[in-house]
Amino acid sequence: MTENKQYRCVNCGKPHSALYKTYGPTLLKLTKCDKCKGIVDKYIEYDPVIVMIDIVLITKEAQWHVLYNTEFKSYWKLFIILVMVETYGLWRRDSLFNIAVDSLCGMRNGSYNNTHTAVPEILKDQCWAWEQQDRSNDNDLFIMEKDFYVQFISTFSGIVMFMMILHGLMKLTKPLSSRYEVSFLRVVKGFSLANMSILFTLPMLVWGNTETSQETKTIHYLLVFGYSFMVFFNVFTVIYERSTLATLSAVAAASLARFLASLYVTPALRDCIL
Numbered sequence: 001m002t003e004n005k006q007y008r009c010v011n012c013g014k015p016h017s018a019l020y021k022t023y024g025p026t027l028l029k030l031t032k033c034d035k036c037k038g039i040v041d042k043y044i045e046y047d048p049v050i051v052m053i054d055i056v057l058i059t060k061e062a063q064w065h066v067l068y069n070t071e072f073k074s075y076w077k078l079f080i081i082l083v084m085v086e087t088y089g090l091w092r093r094d095s096l097f098n099i100a101v102d103s104l105c106g107m108r109n110g111s112y113n114n115t116h117t118a119v120p121e122i123l124k125d126q127c128w129a130w131e132q133q134d135r136s137n138d139n140d141l142f143i144m145e146k147d148f149y150v151q152f153i154s155t156f157s158g159i160v161m162f163m164m165i166l167h168g169l170m171k172l173t174k175p176l177s178s179r180y181e182v183s184f185l186r187v188v189k190g191f192s193l194a195n196m197s198i199l200f201t202l203p204m205l206v207w208g209n210t211e212t213s214q215e216t217k218t219i220h221y222l223l224v225f226g227y228s229f230m231v232f233f234n235v236f237t238v239i240y241e242r243s244t245l246a247t248l249s250a251v252a253a254a255s256l257a258r259f260l261a262s263l264y265v266t267p268a269l270r271d272c273i274l
């Protein structure tokens with residue numbers, strides 16, 4: 001029965017119905033893959049810490065293991081925590097996104113000068129929303145809190161856009177020979193797993209201060225972005241099993257859509273609130 005073949009071989013991706021067989025209470029034998037002759041999932045015997053290290057090292061086998069051979073129930077908690085981390089960076093105006101917007105809008109010290117002529121046309125009406133908010137008025141905590149919610153919704157919209165564009169593009173490039181349908185839930189799980197790379201921005205968010213130079217920040221965030229892009233590319237290669245070029249272009253297009261969504265949602269929200 002094909003429906004029962006829910007597990008995947010971590011080496012070649014072939015579906016299997018079981019990861020191991022039990023012979024009595026103490027004897028357990030790991031299933032061997034008849035396609036690649038390897039053990040279907042060696043990770044079921046490994047310590048979660050080792051799996052985690054292999055995930056950080058972008059090991060495809062470990063990604064197969066987490067996405068197909070474990071329940072990965074806490075993906076939604078991970079998802080929310082990571083959105084919070086990303087929102088915190090945006091709220092502090094301390095992220096690659098802010099650096100990009102600031103340089104595109106020609107902002108100086110967080111304020112936008114609308115006479116700046118080199119601003120791209122699509123950005124002209126959005127720049128004001130990304131100005132440094134006046135937080136000198138300490139007794140108005142509500143404004144700071146409201147700002148956090150705005151950034152949260154903006155980040156969340158970007159992520160939804162990313163997943164929808166990616167899933168849509170991957171459906172379009174689905175080869176006729178492919179029998180496996182990828183569920184949207186799997187995409188959300190893959191996203192949560194890959195988005196863990198955002199945690200590498202934490203050292204800068206925690207220890208970075210006003211004395212940290214802009215160059216250091218930019219280099220750090222660019223490195224994290226590069227790493228993150230590699231992780232996303234690998235995770236979605238595992239999930240969709242498409243060619244390198246198709247996955248690479250889809251992840252790039254989805255990342256651009258994510259950037260644009262966040263860019264437009266914040267001004268729209270601020271318009272509603274003000």
Ligand SMILES: [Zn+2]
Pocket residue numbers: 009010011012013014033034035036037038040
């Ligand atoms: Zn195999």
